[in-house]
Amino acid sequence: MTSEDKSIGSKLHFRRDAVHQPAEVETAAPPSAGRRSFLRNGAAMAGMALAGAGGGASVAHAAKMTVPEWSRTMGKPIPATDYGMPIEYESDYVRTRSDIFVNRQNYSDWSMSPLQRQQGIVTPNGVFFERHHNGTAKIDPEQHRLVIHGLVKQPLVFTMSDLMRYPSVSKFHFMECSGNTLTDWRDPRSTTVQQSHGLLSCAQWTGVPLAWLLDEAGVDPKGKWVMLEGGDGSGHLRSIPMEKIMDDVLIAFGQNGEMLRAEQGYPIRAFVPGWEGNTSVKWLRRIKVVEEPAHVRGETARYTDPMPDGKWRQFSMEMECKSVITNPSGGMSLRGPGFYEIQGFAWSGNGKITHVDVTLDGGRTWREATLEDPVMDKCLTRFRYRWDWDGGPAKIASRAVDSTGYVQPTVEDLAREREIVGFVQHHNGIFPWAVSEQGEVTNAIG
Amino acid sequence: MRLGKLYTALMGALILSLGAAQASADENRLSAGFGQPISEADIQPWDIDIHAPSGAGLPPGEGTVEQGRQVYEAKCLACHGEKAAGGPVYGSMVGGIGSMTERPRVLTPGSMYPYAPILFDYTRRAMPMDAPQSLSNDEVYAVSAYIYYLNELIDEDFKMNAETMAGIQMPNRDAFIVDDRPDAQAERCMSDCPPIGTVADAEWKAGDY
Numbered sequence: 001m002t003s004e005d006k007s008i009g010s011k012l013h014f015r016r017d018a019v020h021q022p023a024e025v026e027t028a029a030p031p032s033a034g035r036r037s038f039l040r041n042g043a044a045m046a047g048m049a050l051a052g053a054g055g056g057a058s059v060a061h062a063a064k065m066t067v068p069e070w071s072r073t074m075g076k077p078i079p080a081t082d083y084g085m086p087i088e089y090e091s092d093y094v095r096t097r098s099d100i101f102v103n104r105q106n107y108s109d110w111s112m113s114p115l116q117r118q119q120g121i122v123t124p125n126g127v128f129f130e131r132h133h134n135g136t137a138k139i140d141p142e143q144h145r146l147v148i149h150g151l152v153k154q155p156l157v158f159t160m161s162d163l164m165r166y167p168s169v170s171k172f173h174f175m176e177c178s179g180n181t182l183t184d185w186r187d188p189r190s191t192t193v194q195q196s197h198g199l200l201s202c203a204q205w206t207g208v209p210l211a212w213l214l215d216e217a218g219v220d221p222k223g224k225w226v227m228l229e230g231g232d233g234s235g236h237l238r239s240i241p242m243e244k245i246m247d248d249v250l251i252a253f254g255q256n257g258e259m260l261r262a263e264q265g266y267p268i269r270a271f272v273p274g275w276e277g278n279t280s281v282k283w284l285r286r287i288k289v290v291e292e293p294a295h296v297r298g299e300t301a302r303y304t305d306p307m308p309d310g311k312w313r314q315f316s317m318e319m320e321c322k323s324v325i326t327n328p329s330g331g332m333s334l335r336g337p338g339f340y341e342i343q344g345f346a347w348s349g350n351g352k353i354t355h356v357d358v359t360l361d362g363g364r365t366w367r368e369a370t371l372e373d374p375v376m377d378k379c380l381t382r383f384r385y386r387w388d389w390d391g392g393p394a395k396i397a398s399r400a401v402d403s404t405g406y407v408q409p410t411v412e413d414l415a416r417e418r419e420i421v422g423f424v425q426h427h428n429g430i431f432p433w434a435v436s437e438q439g440e441v442t443n444a445i446g
Numbered sequence: 447m448r449l450g451k452l453y454t455a456l457m458g459a460l461i462l463s464l465g466a467a468q469a470s471a472d473e474n475r476l477s478a479g480f481g482q483p484i485s486e487a488d489i490q491p492w493d494i495d496i497h498a499p500s501g502a503g504l505p506p507g508e509g510t511v512e513q514g515r516q517v518y519e520a521k522c523l524a525c526h527g528e529k530a531a532g533g534p535v536y537g538s539m540v541g542g543i544g545s546m547t548e549r550p551r552v553l554t555p556g557s558m559y560p561y562a563p564i565l566f567d568y569t570r571r572a573m574p575m576d577a578p579q580s581l582s583n584d585e586v587y588a589v590s591a592y593i594y595y596l597n598e599l600i601d602e603d604f605k606m607n608a609e610t611m612a613g614i615q616m617p618n619r620d621a622f623i624v625d626d627r628p629d630a631q632a633e634r635c636m637s638d639c640p641p642i643g644t645v646a647d648a649e650w651k652a653g654d655y
Contacts, residue, residue: 104534104535104536105535105575107575108575133572134572134575134578147484147489147492148481149484149486149489149493154483155483155484155485155486155489156479156481156482156483156484157481157482157484157489158480158481158482159482162480162481162482163480165480166476166480167474167475167476169474185645186644186645186646212475212476213479213481216479216481217481227495229495233572233575233578234571234572234578235494235571235572235578235579237495237571285492286489286492286493288493288495290497292497292499294495294496294497294498294567295497295498295499295560295561295564296495296496296498296564296567296568297559297564297567297568300498300558300559300560300561300564300622301553301555301558301559301564304622306551307623309547310546310547310551310621311546311621311622311623312618312621312622312623313622313623313624313625313626313627314622314623314624314625315624315625316625316627317625318625318627320627320628355634357634357636359642362641362642363639363640363641363642364637364638364639364641365636365637365638365639366634366635366636366637366639367636395642397642399632399634401634406628407632407633407634408632409630409631409632410632410642410643410644411643411644411645411648412642412643412644412645412647412648413630413631413632413643413648414629414630414648415645415647415648415649416630416648416651416652417629417630418629420645421549421550421551422550422551422553430642432642445644446644446645446646
């Protein structure tokens, strides 16, 4: 059995969308019922098997095999051209807006990635999380221009075909919104990991190092910061220190093998590895080299962190080391005592993940989980831990360590340093899930 | 078609990078560049950022509180409400000064912005939400005057322009500290550890509850 087989097998232990489902199970699926009914049937069969064993019947057997329709008919022919979409049974694999805040407009808003169902470290482009400040811009690549100016010898303008003549670089990196998990500092408000941690995704990004383009323009030694400005209706602007720009910032046009999706900044965005998502300015139109940041609204009134004594922490752009268990997670149910593989993601904006530990008893004891290759810099890393659940109540959580030696803190550790008041960003705290004797998994923060 | 050429170029670049899979980014670097020179004068219509601490970049123009009230009522009120006190879509843009050491902190341009020109920069680039960059500079100065007047930071006869705007002293000016993380110092305890702590635990221990 390959590790992939194990992974698929273990996934079926969880009734992963139980929260949205009626409690009773069906015994026969209507023809169009799709995957949810399939999962419920799976649970029903497991229940029957368990009942059989507990009732003293000899051995529970699965039903006799029948040859299904799809084995006795032709499949769908290959169309002349198409863009392939997931099978209809996966139509509930979707990003969703927050169900905790109900925004009264959906232009400056966000949608969250279904992490609990992500297979592997790469987030498919169709479910990559979104955060826009004035909707999704639709930009004609032929007409788009990128300008570099300010403290440079020669201001330059680039067309898309200019940019794509450069040799490109492709790198795997996570992206996380600074506001990820901000609903869940004190109380368990999110019911699923999609709601608590879904402003997180991971992709392979393709583009041109911004350092090449800046060197071509000739940076004045007085230029210490670089402003990145978007061409959408919000004109979102962030200032990034020159040192970071020259280290690893990309002008990205590709994501997971195709051109950026419109909602990810088509035709170009900045990509600032490991830093809060909004610094990776989408629909990038202008790059200005300056002596110091502009201190615009998005660098003062927003994307700053409340600190004691009425202060605000500014330019807190690195996303610190964090992890979360995605399987099992909020809204799922375990099918009874026995083997489960605990799975999740760990990531750090400051380097590679070196360890992930898992607790089953609310933090009293921790055991090291297995990291799955590849383990890459500023990238989602999958971890797994084999758990033989005894059927008793449990409180499970993960704790990551990165290559700087930084250990993921608890929210208590963070609250000792910061003030948790209002919509507080940069929550990288350890995130516990409670498992009840009935196997129900719920958010246990606070 | 030009887009076809784009894809051809992309595929070419991909093949190149596959062929040099071990090459670092720097080894891929070209000595040639493809940017086209342009003058700052020709970039000017896009050059809209204001250096908020000094007001550098604020354009010519002027507006009064009364003119601002008229602009506000025509173009802003529908979302932000009467006298910027909050409307169908957004909360209040008035008040909160002095609330930074309270719970909750009330965040408005008056209470939160450390530098007055931030309001010009943001309003010009992003407002009104359904027609960004549609206001004239005079209108932006005027509506900025109205918002700061409602926040009791300027008088009713204030004339807002590049010079006067940069001179407004904002109450939250000295509240910002630059990122000093990592702050939390967690240890990798493996056994006999305290249970996972909460925000309430931290506040209880600090006597701040």
